[in-house]
Amino acid sequence: MSAIDGDALLARMGPGVEALRGKLRTNQTLKDFTWFRVGGPAELYFVPADVEDLQTFMRLLPDDAPVHVMGLASNSLIRDGGLKGAVIRLTMRPFxxxxxxxxxxxxxxxxxxxxxxxxxxxxxxxxxxxxxxxxxxxxxxxxxxxxxxxxxxxxxxxxxxxxxxxxxxxxxxxxxxxxxxxxxxxxxxxxxxxxxxxxxxxxxxxxxIEAAMDAVQKHREENQPIKERTSGSTFKNPPGGSAWKCVDEAGLRGFQVGGAQMSPMHCNFMINTGDATAHDLETLGETVRKRVYEHSGTLLQWEVKRMGLFTNGQAVETFRP
The missing domain is CATH 3.30.465.10 (Uridine Diphospho-n-acetylenolpyruvylglucosamine Reductase; domain 3)
Incomplete structure (x- = not known):
């Protein structure tokens, strides 16, 4: 039996769900909503019509059900097993x-x-x-x-x-x-x-203001893989340093695990080269953390938010020195 069971969670919310005016779905696949284009389903997927609709939903949701708010998912890595509980997206006009x-x-x-x-x-x-x-x-x-x-x-x-x-x-x-x-x-x-x-x-x-915005855009186009399936900076900058320099100096620019790669253009960006799984991406990130630490003693911390369940028992072990 799948760990994700949206119908069972929906039943626990009771008949009050009929008053909700937004979009409510069970077992909704999430990968199409993420920049990486990976990830499993959400038990419940809710797009509230407005703030009042969101308040109603939260009052109905069982206390033990996790809640995840998903925006444009440009800084998220959703694991292949999906997310327990409710995923809320604030895409309607009031938001x-x-x-x-x-x-x-x-x-x-x-x-x-x-x-x-x-x-x-x-x-x-x-x-x-x-x-x-x-x-x-x-x-x-x-x-x-x-x-x-x-x-x-x-x-x-x-x-x-x-x-x-x-x-x-x-x-x-x-x-x-x-x-x-x-x-x-x-x-x-x-x-x-x-x-x-x-x-x-x-x-x-x-x-x-226009000049400042143009400078920002030019910098992104020249230095970041903005046309790739990426999720922005993978790791936070360490105190007094730059994450990309740590990755580069460890010889990991362009390093690849399955379909996941540290961008040759900006090596603090992970990219999905086409067929990566969330497991590939997280394995890549943890491997980079380990090798950077072995090279320089710097322990990089994730900036990308990883969430959800692993599938088929294929957990990715977090590197700890």
């Missing part, structure tokens, strides 16, 4: 709307919005400080969860407050301090589902 207040100068945006769209809204409003989002191919929910950054700017520098739905279906507001931002991390409780956020920038000439 993708954004409005700028030039006088503040602030922007209120839904967390299903892409980072690039927020950069475009800021450009149109003449609000500076958001150009770095033009080069991050994810959604705002993920950016908040991992304090995404690029080009010398991090999400923490722009956040005023965040609205979230908790496990009990209540809407709560977190201050900037409540988010507890550190490098590629937020201390906000894992079971909070971010639904919108208030950001603040500074007045800036449109041509200045």
């Amino acid at each position: 993708n709307d954004g409005k700028a207040d030039v006088d503040s100068p602030r922007i209120r945006a839904g967390t299903g919005m892409s980072d690039r769209k927020l950069a475009a809204i800021a450009l149109e409003a003449g609000i500076g400080g958001f150009h770095f989002y033009h080069g991050i191919p994810g959604s705002l929910g993920g950016a908040l969860r991992m304090n995404a950054g690029a080009n010398g700017v991090e999400t923490t520098e722009r956040v005023v407050s965040v609205d979230a739905v908790n496990r009990q279906g209540e809407l709560v507001t977190l201050s900037h301090d409540d988010m507890g931002f550190t490098y590629r991390h937020s201390e906000a409780a894992d079971d909070l589902i971010f639904v919108s956020a208030l950001f603040e920038g500074y007045p800036a000439p449109r041509e200045e």
Whole structure:
């Protein structure tokens, strides 16, 4: 019997599911939603119609069912066995709307919005400080969860407050301090589902913002394998160093396991060359961590979020010195 049984979980939610207005499916394959194009099914897959619909869903979901929020999945590796519990995607319009207040100068945006769209809204409003989002191919929910950054700017520098739905279906507001931002991390409780956020920038000439966004795009095109099936930076930069240099110096540029490869163009990017499994990709990453440590003594930490079940007992052992 499969470890994934969405019909059984749905039955446990009771007749209240009939009131839900969003899209609810069982045993939904997830690989088509991820940048790597790998991954097994989700027991429950829910796309809420709006915040109130999400609150209703959370009140119905059994307390022991895990919850996973999936944005554009540009920084996720979903294992081949799939995900227990519920996968929630905030793709409906209420989660993708954004409005700028030039006088503040602030922007209120839904967390299903892409980072690039927020950069475009800021450009149109003449609000500076958001150009770095033009080069991050994810959604705002993920950016908040991992304090995404690029080009010398991090999400923490722009956040005023965040609205979230908790496990009990209540809407709560977190201050900037409540988010507890550190490098590629937020201390906000894992079971909070971010639904919108208030950001603040500074007045800036449109041509200045455009120039900064163009520079970001040029850097990506020249230095990153943006046309490949990848998931961005695989490992966090170690203190005072660069992950790609550690990988390169260990002779692992272009190193391959099955259909998974460390990009010859940017060796901190893993790519699916066409037929990789999630098992291939995670094995590649752990092998690189081991060999980098053996070469330089640097223990690289994953930036890509790995989640889900292994299949057929084929677990990937985490390297520990």
